[in-house]
Amino acid sequence: MFFAVLSACLPAEVPACGPVTLVGRPFPSMEQCAAEAPRIAEDWLADRSPLTRGGLSCLPLSGLAALPVETPAPGIHVHLGQVAQFEDSPDGWIANLGFIIGRDSIAVIDAGASRQQGQALFAAIRAVSDKPISHLIVTHMHPDHAFGAEVFREAGAAIVGHERLADALQARGPTYLDNLTRLYGPGPMIGTRVVLPDSAVVGSLDIDLGGRVLTLTAAGPAHSDNDLTVLDRATGTLFAGDLVFRGLTPVVDGSLTGWIGWMDGARDGGPVVPGHGPVARDWQEAVGAQRDFLAALDRATRDALDAGLPLSQAVPAIVDALQPFGGDWASFPETAARDATAAYKELEWE
Structure with a gap:
C-alpha cells in the first residue's frame, strides 16, 4: 500500500510547510501512485488557499510516521x-x-x-x-x-x-x-x-x-x-x-x-x-483520584462562597485548599486556578 505525501506550504518570507498524507487514495504500487499523485494533490489544494504545493512524493505505509498503540x-x-x-x-x-x-x-x-x-x-x-x-x-x-x-x-x-x-x-x-x-x-x-x-x-x-x-x-x-x-x-x-x-x-x-x-x-x-x-x-x-479532587474543589469553593469572598480572593483561597493534591496531578497550578474560577462562577448562582 502506497500513499501520496504532499508538502503543503504557506507563502511567507520564510515559508512554513508541513506533510499532508492524502489518505483518501491508497495505491497498490509505487508506479500508480507516482502517475496519479500530481492530480490528487492539486484536487486537495483546490479549496485550501493560500496553501501551495511544495514537494510531492509516494511512500509505502511503512514510511509514514505512526503513533504507538x-x-x-x-x-x-x-x-x-x-x-x-x-x-x-x-x-x-x-x-x-x-x-x-x-x-x-x-x-x-x-x-x-x-x-x-x-x-x-x-x-x-x-x-x-x-x-x-x-x-x-x-x-x-x-x-x-x-x-x-x-x-x-x-x-x-x-x-x-x-x-x-x-x-x-x-x-x-x-x-x-x-x-x-x-x-x-x-x-x-x-x-x-x-x-x-x-x-x-x-x-x-x-x-x-x-x-x-x-x-x-x-x-x-x-x-x-x-x-x-x-x-x-x-x-x-x-x-x-x-x-x-x-x-x-x-x-x-x-x-x-x-x-x-x-x-x-x-x-x-x-x-x-x-x-x-x-x-x-x-x-x-x-475515577477514584478524580472524584477526590473534584469533591475537594466543590467543598473549597462552597467554603469561599460561604465566607463571602469575591472572585479575586476566592480563587487563591480555593487553590490553596487544593494544595494537598498538587503533587498528584501534572500541570496543577494553572489548571487548579482555572477550575477554581469555573467552580466559583457556577456555584455562586445556586
Whole structure:
C-alpha cells in the first residue's frame, strides 16, 4: 500500500510547510501512485488557499510516521498521549486516542490535535488493519481530541458526536486553531481545519462494526457540555473521553456538579480508557483520584462562597485548599486556578 505525501506550504518570507498524507487514495504500487499523485494533490489544494504545493512524493505505509498503540483488550487499540497541558507540550499531542476493529469496519475514537497527528493515527490503524474506517467518534470539542478529524473524513469515515458538538466547534473552534498555531507555529498545524460532525447523538446510539456493537452515550454538562462516551460491548471497555482524567489535572469546562454526579453511577465492565493518562483496569481505579479532587474543589469553593469572598480572593483561597493534591496531578497550578474560577462562577448562582 502506497500513499501520496504532499508538502503543503504557506507563502511567507520564510515559508512554513508541513506533510499532508492524502489518505483518501491508497495505491497498490509505487508506479500508480507516482502517475496519479500530481492530480490528487492539486484536487486537495483546490479549496485550501493560500496553501501551495511544495514537494510531492509516494511512500509505502511503512514510511509514514505512526503513533504507538497498545492493546488493553482484544480488538481495542489505544494511543496514550503526553500527560501534560498544551502549554507544557512540544506539539499538543496530549490526548488519548483509539480505534476498535470489528468484523466489517473500524471505528476511531478521537482524532488528535492536528492534521499531522490524525495522519499518524491513520498510519497506526493501517499498520494493524486495512478494513474500512466507517466512523470517527469525537468525544467532545476540545482540540486535542477533535482537530485531526478531516483525515478520517477523507478516509471515508462518518463523523459522530454529541448533539451539542457542532455548535461548540463553530463557537470555539476558530479560536482554538488560532491559539494552537501561535503556540506551536504554522508548520505543525498546516492542513488542520475545524470539521463538524455528520451526525449527532441524542441520548444514546448503537454502532455495529460487524459482530461488534459500540454504544455511544451523551452526557449532560460535566467536563464540557458535549461529552460522549463509547462502550465496546464485546469487551466492556469504556472510552470515557475527558470525563475521566488520570495523572493530568482535571479541567472543568462544563459543570462541576454535573461531573461529580456523572461519576456517582457505579459501572461494571472492563478497562476504562481515560481522555488523559493510563488505561484503568476498572471503574474505581479510573475515577477514584478524580472524584477526590473534584469533591475537594466543590467543598473549597462552597467554603469561599460561604465566607463571602469575591472572585479575586476566592480563587487563591480555593487553590490553596487544593494544595494537598498538587503533587498528584501534572500541570496543577494553572489548571487548579482555572477550575477554581469555573467552580466559583457556577456555584455562586445556586
